[in-house]
Amino acid sequence: MKRFLLSIFLVAVSAIFVFAQKGNTYPVVVSFQSICCGVPDNKPVMDLIKSFKKKNRIKRIAVDNIGPMGKEGEYYLAFRLKEMSKAQKVKFIQQLKEIAPAMKDQGSAKIIENITLDKSSLYPRASLTTMVL
Numbered sequence: 001m002k003r004f005l006l007s008i009f010l011v012a013v014s015a016i017f018v019f020a021q022k023g024n025t026y027p028v029v030v031s032f033q034s035i036c037c038g039v040p041d042n043k044p045v046m047d048l049i050k051s052f053k054k055k056n057r058i059k060r061i062a063v064d065n066i067g068p069m070g071k072e073g074e075y076y077l078a079f080r081l082k083e084m085s086k087a088q089k090v091k092f093i094q095q096l097k098e099i100a101p102a103m104k105d106q107g108s109a110k111i112i113e114n115i116t117l118d119k120s121s122l123y124p125r126a127s128l129t130t131m132v133l
Contacts, residue, residue, distance in 0.1 A: 023118030026078040034072035034107040
C-alpha cells in the first residue's frame with residue numbers, strides 16, 4: 001500500500017514538474033467559469049466521459065484538472081485524448097460542445113480547442129492534477 005501511495009505521489013509531482021518546465025498542448029479543454037457565485041457542476045462532463053468510454057470500448061481517459069484559475073474556483077479540465085482514434089477525438093469534442101451550453105447553473109463552461117498551457121499562462125496558485133477515469 002505504501003508503494004502504491006508513493007508511486008501516485010511521484011507521478012503527481014513529476015506531472016507538476018514537467019508542466020512547470022514546458023507547456024502542454026491539449027486538443028480540447030473545458031474551462032469552468034464563474035459568473036458570481038462559483039462554477040457549474042462538472043457532472044455532465046463526467047457522465048459524457050463514462051458513456052463515451054462504454055460506447056467506444058475505451059478503458060481509460062486521462063484528464064488534467066488545472067486550477068484554481070481565479071478567485072471563485074474556476075478551473076480547467078484538459079484532455080490530451082491520446083487514448084482515442086482520430087474519429088473518436090472528433091466525436092468526443094463534438095459531444096463536449098453539445099453539452100457545454102447547458103452547463104449554466106452558477107457559471108458557464110467554455111470549450112477551447114487546440115490550446116497550449118504553460119505555467120506563465122496560468123493563475124499563480126494553479127496546480128495540475130491528473131485523473132484517470
